[in-house]
Amino acid sequence: MDLSGKVAIVTGSGRGLGLAYAQRLAAHGAKVVVNDVDAAVAEAAVKSIGGTAVAEVVPVGTSEAAQALVDRAVGEFGRLDVLVNNAGILRDTTLWKMTDQQFDDVITTHLRGTFTCTRAAAVRLREQGEGGRIICIGSPTGQVGNFGQTNYAAAKAGIVGMVRTWAMELARARITVNAVVPVAATAMTETLPFVKPYIEALRNGEELPPFARRELGFGTPEDAAGLIAFLASDAAEGITGQAIGIGGDRLALWSHPTEAVVEFADGTGWSADAIADVWPDRFAPSQQTVGQQLPEAPQ
Numbered sequence: 001m002d003l004s005g006k007v008a009i010v011t012g013s014g015r016g017l018g019l020a021y022a023q024r025l026a027a028h029g030a031k032v033v034v035n036d037v038d039a040a041v042a043e044a045a046v047k048s049i050g051g052t053a054v055a056e057v058v059p060v061g062t063s064e065a066a067q068a069l070v071d072r073a074v075g076e077f078g079r080l081d082v083l084v085n086n087a088g089i090l091r092d093t094t095l096w097k098m099t100d101q102q103f104d105d106v107i108t109t110h111l112r113g114t115f116t117c118t119r120a121a122a123v124r125l126r127e128q129g130e131g132g133r134i135i136c137i138g139s140p141t142g143q144v145g146n147f148g149q150t151n152y153a154a155a156k157a158g159i160v161g162m163v164r165t166w167a168m169e170l171a172r173a174r175i176t177v178n179a180v181v182p183v184a185a186t187a188m189t190e191t192l193p194f195v196k197p198y199i200e201a202l203r204n205g206e207e208l209p210p211f212a213r214r215e216l217g218f219g220t221p222e223d224a225a226g227l228i229a230f231l232a233s234d235a236a237e238g239i240t241g242q243a244i245g246i247g248g249d250r251l252a253l254w255s256h257p258t259e260a261v262v263e264f265a266d267g268t269g270w271s272a273d274a275i276a277d278v279w280p281d282r283f284a285p286s287q288q289t290v291g292q293q294l295p296e297a298p299q
Helices: 017-025 041-049 061-079 099-127 139-145 150-169 191-203 212-215 223-231 272-286
Strands: 007-010 032-037 054-055 084-085 132-137 175-182 243-247 250-252
Touching: 007 017, 007 061, 017 032, 017 041, 017 084, 017 223, 032 041, 032 061, 054 061, 054 272, 061 099, 084 099, 084 223, 099 132, 099 150, 099 175, 132 150, 132 223, 132 250, 139 175, 150 223, 175 223, 191 223
Parallel strands: 007 032, 007 084, 032 054, 084 132, 132 175, 175 243
Antiparallel strands: 243 250
16 A cells, blocks of 8 residues: 555644544655644654654634645645545534534534635645545544534534535546544543443553444544555545445445435325325334444443
8 A cells, every 4th residue: 555655634633533544644655744733742743753744733624724734735745645634623512502602613623624625635636637535534423413412413414415525526637535434542532431441441551342343343543544544545546425434343334325215195295194194104114213323332
């Protein structure tokens, strides 16, 4: 999986998943622009990678920040080949307590930041005329929802929706666009009750049990980094518009939303009473759950 000669931007790559992505891309030969809002954190990340990385300290969200990242890649390394949209924050609270600012902060970083960075990267990649790779980071919360994460769920669902559109719009330019849906031990997952014991185990230097790595698909950030390197490579040339899950020992392809049940009226449309008549037998059995449906841990 040789990425020699390729240049990548990884937003939010000072720590956690983003750092693992940047390190893995560099390990396969890519030059990397590391991004974080904390200069000390960004520089530490660059040092951990070595001479093939530089830092661009800027909060992702605005068009100016996106252009600064692209300009840094081109200015330092002469080109751009890969963008990984990873930057994100959490402002968790229930709907009735969530403020406008909490909603806007998450949407700005995740959704607007993914849009502005992808737009800036797409302009450069189309100018180069040699194709490229855009990898956007989703979440199980965006796929199925999660209590207390209105803002985050909206942003992550929106990212996957944009990925499907961009895959069509950029196909002629040979630019692939995919979403990765990772699950890993990071600062953004340590508050989830069902993974707290496993995060504690990792902190203590213990190995995760097969249940965590397989059934929960939960592991370290490094466990998720191989998928990023793969999607950035020439081997993934024919993959675009997909949402791919990764975590622990689990690799999964998410389906697109699709109609589960279809019924037709007899030329008069559907009245409320007609829907009430048909729903229990035809639609109710196919209603879908919300939230992650997790298996019980073995006793």
